[in-house]
Amino acid sequence: MSDAIWTAGEVPHVLFVGDESGCRDELTAALGAGWAIQPANDGIHAMDLLKHPNRPASIVVVLDLSMPVLEGFGFEKARRADSELSHIPVVLVTSHAADERVKKFGARAYVKRPIVVGDLAAVVRELGEG
Amino acid sequence: MGKPTGFLEFHRELPANRTPSERVSDWEEIHVHVPTDTLKRQGARCMDCGTPYCHTGKLIGGMASGCPINNLIPDWNDLIFRGQWKEAAVRLHQTNNFPEFTGRVCPAPCEGSCTLGLNDDPVTIKSIECSIADHAFEEGWIVPDTPGTRTGKRVAVVGSGPAGLAAASQLNHAGHTVTVFERADRVGGLLMYGIPNMKLPKSMVERRVRLMANAGIRFVTGVEVGRDITAKSLLSDWDAVVLCCGAAQARDLAIEGRNLSGIHLAMEFLHANTKSLLDSSLADGAYISASGKSVVVIGGGDTGTDCVGTALRHRARNVTQLEILPKPPASRAPDNPWPQWPKVYKLDYGQEEAAALQGADPRAYSIQTKRFVGDESGQVREVHTIDIEWKKSPDGRMHIVELPGTERVFPAELVLLALGFVGPEKKGLVHELGLKLDERGNVVTDGEKMTSVAGVFAAGDMVRGQSLVVWAIHEGRKAARGVDRYLMYGQSYLP
Numbered sequence: 001m002s003d004a005i006w007t008a009g010e011v012p013h014v015l016f017v018g019d020e021s022g023c024r025d026e027l028t029a030a031l032g033a034g035w036a037i038q039p040a041n042d043g044i045h046a047m048d049l050l051k052h053p054n055r056p057a058s059i060v061v062v063l064d065l066s067m068p069v070l071e072g073f074g075f076e077k078a079r080r081a082d083s084e085l086s087h088i089p090v091v092l093v094t095s096h097a098a099d100e101r102v103k104k105f106g107a108r109a110y111v112k113r114p115i116v117v118g119d120l121a122a123v124v125r126e127l128g129e130g
Numbered sequence: 131m132g133k134p135t136g137f138l139e140f141h142r143e144l145p146a147n148r149t150p151s152e153r154v155s156d157w158e159e160i161h162v163h164v165p166t167d168t169l170k171r172q173g174a175r176c177m178d179c180g181t182p183y184c185h186t187g188k189l190i191g192g193m194a195s196g197c198p199i200n201n202l203i204p205d206w207n208d209l210i211f212r213g214q215w216k217e218a219a220v221r222l223h224q225t226n227n228f229p230e231f232t233g234r235v236c237p238a239p240c241e242g243s244c245t246l247g248l249n250d251d252p253v254t255i256k257s258i259e260c261s262i263a264d265h266a267f268e269e270g271w272i273v274p275d276t277p278g279t280r281t282g283k284r285v286a287v288v289g290s291g292p293a294g295l296a297a298a299s300q301l302n303h304a305g306h307t308v309t310v311f312e313r314a315d316r317v318g319g320l321l322m323y324g325i326p327n328m329k330l331p332k333s334m335v336e337r338r339v340r341l342m343a344n345a346g347i348r349f350v351t352g353v354e355v356g357r358d359i360t361a362k363s364l365l366s367d368w369d370a371v372v373l374c375c376g377a378a379q380a381r382d383l384a385i386e387g388r389n390l391s392g393i394h395l396a397m398e399f400l401h402a403n404t405k406s407l408l409d410s411s412l413a414d415g416a417y418i419s420a421s422g423k424s425v426v427v428i429g430g431g432d433t434g435t436d437c438v439g440t441a442l443r444h445r446a447r448n449v450t451q452l453e454i455l456p457k458p459p460a461s462r463a464p465d466n467p468w469p470q471w472p473k474v475y476k477l478d479y480g481q482e483e484a485a486a487l488q489g490a491d492p493r494a495y496s497i498q499t500k501r502f503v504g505d506e507s508g509q510v511r512e513v514h515t516i517d518i519e520w521k522k523s524p525d526g527r528m529h530i531v532e533l534p535g536t537e538r539v540f541p542a543e544l545v546l547l548a549l550g551f552v553g554p555e556k557k558g559l560v561h562e563l564g565l566k567l568d569e570r571g572n573v574v575t576d577g578e579k580m581t582s583v584a585g586v587f588a589a590g591d592m593v594r595g596q597s598l599v600v601w602a603i604h605e606g607r608k609a610a611r612g613v614d615r616y617l618m619y620g621q622s623y624l625p
Contacts, residue, residue, distance in 0.1 A: 044281050047619050068279035069305060070618055078619030 006054045008036030012128045013056050017046040017075065018064025018093070023115050027062070030121035035128075043070030047078055050085050060127045061090040062120070065102070073101065089127040091120070131204070132211035136174030142251035143168055147479070150486035154442045157327045157407055160479050161234075161260075169210055169261050172254045175246060176207035183243040183469040184255060187604070193471035194239040198604045201225050203240055203255055210258055219266035222259065224625070227299045227603060228338060230267065231292065231321060233260025234330050236600050237432075243469030267337070274345035277305040283617045286311065286368040288355045288559065291319025292599045293590025294374035295338070296606025297613070298347050300624055301372075304614045308347045309368075313354035314401075316408070319376060321599070323401040326436050328443075329479070332408055356558030365563075370585050370613045373573070374606060375559065377591035381549040383428065387502030392510040394418055396433045396548035403440055420444035424541045426513045427451040427492075428499055429548030437546045438480035438492060449484050449492050450540055452513075454530075456520060457495040496520070498530065500537075502545065513540040551596040570595060578612030579605070587613050 017040045040046035065072035092107035109123045145164040184203045186196035209218035244252030283306045287298045290312040318335040380395045406417040420441035427437045430453025458475045484492035503512040517536035553571035566574045566582035573588045589609035590602040614622035
């Protein structure tokens with residue numbers, strides 16, 4: 001039973017999955033008002049949030065592949081298998097863009113490490129509007 | 131297979147038991163340790179068969195053929211031959227959470243399906259398993275299995291028998307936060323209070339439970355779900371629930387005189403004895419004593435044997451065991467071929483002790499109890515029986531035919547009913563949750579071990595009816611995988 005639930009109401013959300021809190025804070029600042037950031041510690045926490053009845057309508061997932069409990073590939077396998085969640089856009093944060101598994105991953109967008117927060121914010125905005 | 135000719139060179143050697151006359155004077159384990167050299171030779175007898183039936187665990191004719199938890203037996207037989215004990219212990223724990231239990235109490239269907247058993251004595255698999263587990267504990271290799279990360283999911287396991295403990299162990303390994311509820315005052319279910327100390331020392335159950343607690347599993351004793359906690363609150367307070375409540379409803383004998391005093395269900399007798407033994411070395415007198423009494427045990431299974439062994443340790447005047455089935459043959463019948471479980475005559479520890487003290491195997495076969503007769507104070511004094519024959523009906527079913535003129539009377543001041551179990555208790559938990567039951571009264575589960583109520587899983591005797599400890603471990607592991615997949619959105623790394 002995860003503790004965190006969506007609290008910001010019906011504004012576009014970034015579901016930030018991973019433990020890079022520094023990057024998360026910078027992204028919050030870069031996106032500015034009109035966006036809310038919902039952190040998730042790991043893939044299971046993220047799935048619990050996506051399955052929560054209070055889930056907002058507009059979400060962009062920013063996903064780290066390396067996480068404890070349920071890592072990024074596992075999270076995506078579960079999310080894509082769920083017809084209610086499979087439409088949600090995902091930005092993959094990776095330092096292994098050339099990795100075969102990442103290539104096959106088929107995320108809507110990639111952001112390479114080291115993260116340039118301005119680039120990430122632009123990608124999030126674009127997907128959020130799309 | 132470390133030694134290709136091992137099976138030709140070495141004969142089967144089992145660990146020596148302490149003599150019956152010595153062991154009935156205490157409650158300690160009946161076996162003695164096997165020397166390492168002997169084990170090495172016994173491991174060398176394994177032929178590492180192309181198809182190792184010993185670890186297949188198939189049900190043939192309703193009985194397990196090979197190991198139900200698919201222990202990797204040829205692997206560790208070989209490792210023991212090579213002296214690689216630690217590797218053997220690791221390999222053993224990959225499939226079996228509690229080899230120190232099964233190495234003692236399992237009837238060893240693995241040995242019944244060992245290929246060597248076709249025309250020779252099978253490999254001493256059970257004895258090797260037990261020795262690997264004991265050796266690993268002695269060396270300090272068995273440490274708490276604490277998960278690296280926690281999922282944040284909370285699971286309640288109801289019942290702490292082998293199924294509940296196996297499920298809890300696996301779920302904790304997967305990172306879930308597990309609480310085990312047990313209604314008795316000690317953890318272990320039938321491992322604690324069903325099986326007597328001489329067969330499975332309670333210190334070993336406590337040792338394993340301590341390891342699990344140190345790995346992060348919480349144990350709550352003296353709490354009955356369905357009475358002290360509502361079943362419905364389980365559903366709201368936990369992410370998943372695993373019910374491992376056993377097949378605790380004992381089969382009774384509704385015949386004349388059943389209400390006389392001195393007639394008890396086997397589990398009342400065994401539970402009270404072990405509790406009093408652990409609480410006070412029997413000094414508190416809070417047990418059903420067989421001392422100086424003529425004891426009749428009705429039922430020829432393992433529980434009946436445990437009653438015989440326990441009554442003899444009380445210094446019963448004499449013990450008789452009544453078995454309704456015919457005496458099994460000395461070797462396999464034509465309709466019971468290898469690799470089926472061999473339905474053959476066995477002299478288990480209790481009967482061996484009775485034979486040593488009383489001069490003969492205490493069992494009478496093909497015998498049915500007709501009524502109990504008591505004295506004016508309402509105390510049982512006699513068990514009246516009749517011999518029977520098993521006949522096949524035109525529809526293929528076996529039925530009983532009483533043989534006139536074979537009526538017998540056994541003097542009895544204590545009668546113990548060890549007639550098996552008819553299924554899970556229905557009142558309380560099962561009823562409150564409205565769980566779907568099968569035609570035998572067992573809880574119905576799907577392939578993931580989930581019951582008819584979402585998020586509620588069930589395993590062990592509660593699902594399959596009374597069975598072996600090793601099947602309970604199998605069930606608990608399977609339920610843990612089902613729960614893990616349920617909580618982890620369809621994914622599980624558990625075997």
